[in-house]
Amino acid sequence: MSEAGRVPSPAAPLAEAAAAPEERKGKEPEREKLPPIVSAGAGAGATAGLDREAKGQISTFSSIISTVSQKKEITENRNSPTHLVFPNIKNVRDPPPVCLDVRQKQRISIDSLSSETKAPALPEPILPIQPKTMKDFQEDMEKVKSSGDWKAIHDFYLKTFDSFPELNASFKKDATASFNTIEDSGINAKFVNAVYDALLNTPQDIQKTVLKGIINSLLREWKGPRTKDDLRAYFILLQNPQFNNTSTYVIYAHLLRQIATLVEADHHFLAHWFKKLSQKRFKQLVERLLQFISLRLFPAKPEEFPPITKCSWWIPSASKVLALLNTANNLIHPPLIPYTDFYNSTLDHIDLMEEYHTWQSFGNSHRFSFCQYPFVISIAAKKIIIQRDSEQQMISIARQSLVDKVSRRQRPDMNMLFLNMKVRRTHLVSDSLDELTRKRADLKKKLKVTFVGEAGLDMGGLTKEWFLLLIRQIFHPDYGMFTYHKDSQCHWFSSFKCDNYSEFRLVGILMGLAVYNSITLDIRFPPCCYKKLLSPPIVPSDQSIPVGICSVNIDDLCQIMPELAHGLSELLAYEGNVEEDFYSTFQVFQEEFGIIKSYNLKPGGDKIPVTNQNRKEYVQLYIDFLLNKSIYKQFSAFYYGFHSVCASNALMLLCPEEVEILVCGSPELDMHALQRSTQYDGYAKTDLTIRYFWEVVLGFPLDLQKKLLHFTTGSDRVPVGGMADLNFKISKNETSTNWLPVAHTCFNQLCLPPYKSKKDLKQKLIIGISNSEGFGLE
DSSP states (O other): OOGGGOOOOTTHHHHHHHSOHHHHHSOOOOOOOOOOOOOSOGGGOSBOOOOSSOOSOOOOGGGTOOOOOHHHHHHHHHHSOOOOOOOOOOOOOOOOOOBOOOOSSSOOOGGGSOHHHHOOOOOOOOOOOOOOOHHHHHHHHHHHHHHOOOHHHHHHHHHHTTOHHHHHHHHBSOTTOOOOSSSOOOBOHHHHHHHHHHHTTSOHHHHHHHHHHHHHHHTOOOOSSOOHHHHHHHHHHTTOGGGGSGGGHHHHHHHHHHHHTSOHHHHHHHHHHHTTSOHHHHHHHHHHHHHHHHHHHSOSSGGGSOOTTTOTTHHHHHHHHHHHHHHHHHTSSSOSSOGGGGOOGGGGGSOHHHHHHHHHHHSSSSOOOGGGSGGGSOHHHHHHHHHHHHHHHHHHHHHHHHHHHHHTTOOOOGGGGEEEEEEOGGGHHHHHHHHHHHTGGGTTSEEEEEETTOOOOOSSHHHHHHHHHHHHHHTSGGGOSEEEETTTTEEEEOOOOOSOOHHHHHHHHHHHHHHHTTOOOOOOOOHHHHHHHTSSSSOOSSTTSOOSOOOOOHHHHHTTOHHHHHHHHHHHHOOSOHHHHHOOBSEEEEEETTEEEEEESSTTGGGSBOOTTTHHHHHHHHHHHHHTGGGHHHHHHHHHHHHHHHOSGGGGGOOHHHHHHHHHOBSOOOHHHHHHHOEEESOOTTSHHHHHHHHHHHTSOHHHHHHHHHHHHSOSSBOTTOGGGGOOEEEEOOSOTTSOOEEEGGGTEEEEOOOSSHHHHHHHHHHHHHSOOTTOOO
């Protein structure tokens, strides 16, 4: 074998940690070469390797760890505690690909497979006799407290973790049952939890015995597909709390790789089993994987791990398993943990644009990028990617405009570098629509706004004022474009038919410009809107393909029309005769400009009664009609408007909730952070009035704090970058203390008279923020 094929064993740090001092000094035992692990198949993944500087080949687990025959190991293990021994590498080969690409119009879900594909039933091997029950184990643990004799516990762990069949024999609810369904893993979760909770409190020799058994299990030569018992063993091993320790990361990495390279049907089972875990256990799995990735990227002790060029598959494998957990989390409503718990803040400190460009350039290839797993990238990091991508597009388009001018021998003008909007306040909507239509080619330039007949240079304030005034006018109920639902406190698209939907396109452009120019809008759309906005995330080249159509359910309807959703839920739960008692058909009615119009939910719907048997279909068709079909033209215009500005692959990194935060800001308020970042004009932060102000504001309930923020900034939400991005300013207003505070929302500025008492300040401030009309504009 060539020297290029020989690399130091990446398992060396773990070997040193696991071996006793006297064994380290002794002679190495004779080792035999193991056969390589057979891959689960070429279709197991799409990408392999974290190729940042990785030039050489990567070793397989079979060439890292060797062992003597199983019978000899069992004999030795029963006589004395064993220690982990790792040989030098003999063979090297590339690991199978382990990561998926997200750059596609429809996001792939492992839940989309047919039942036949999902559940290939393979004969399960006969399991060994179950050694102990949970009660037996707990009794043995109690005996240890009084006797100090760990032999029974040592033997239990030794036997249980010796192989995959032994794991199933110990933890399977019924060793004779197959448990081949996605809804039940067949594992006694309480027993698994009890065994793992006790493990970390056992002597070191027992903990090393467990790790040795896991190594033996992972070294098994696989022939053909995995059985459900194998999947159960992976499911159990992944929950081992020993993998929180960096000294076990070599074993953990190979466990992750074997799970990552399973076929998609096996991933389907694991994802459904993961969703059955308790919130605590599920969160522990996620945190353990995130920590593994973070410490591999930025190790506290680099000597603990192999060089990243020798184990570039570690992070892709962990990311793939993390993707299974993310899928499991999204399979249930509400999810086990918030989507933000998957964020890895460590990634905020790597070169995100390099990650993005790698993803852009290589896509679904053998080149790993965290952008293939966008759920681990925080919204703050995604905003940076989107902003820089936007800036690069702005620069590119502005440069092209300049080149075109020079090539035509025309004098360059600075205005050509911007999207210049000139509008009249009295004709705000029509002028804005005309300007945006006429300057469609300039939408990706930096926005500047001028109000006709008014002197003023737009340094950001006029742009924000334009957004605020335009949104306020468009969303006014009298305008008829959107309907405000008081119960849900959100707007939804009017289903009224019209000849021209260009104003809906204008709203989409406004939202796109806001994201593109990092401006937060005071818009209240339900989450369903942002889900539709990403359906698909990239505008299809074929204009005949429907856009803005997504799967909707009664939960989506409840976020807009809670009363109607409640009524439909009552229909689904009704125990009487639906046909006779409700006397409904597959036909719905809507009022449009005082005229009642009827619509069939399916062909001949007016003649199809709603019955106990078809009521689920009726409810689903009704919801789809309300949220998709009845507003299709309105929403498609809105969709195309938004994407005419934000057409970028960076948009595919976002989930619907993140798009909402980029557009509207975050609802999470931190007034202490606002206090730390506030600027003062005419006041010092130690002045009595300012001290009174913060004592009052920090003591406000949340609703008054939101009113204060809305009064001073035009929105009660916080930008993605936090309170510091508001550039909040308090200025001294040299007027009578009988006056109320005044706000300049365009500049996030509060003008505060020098009130002499805390009581007076609180009274005036509450009156001011509670009675301001609209946006509190001046």
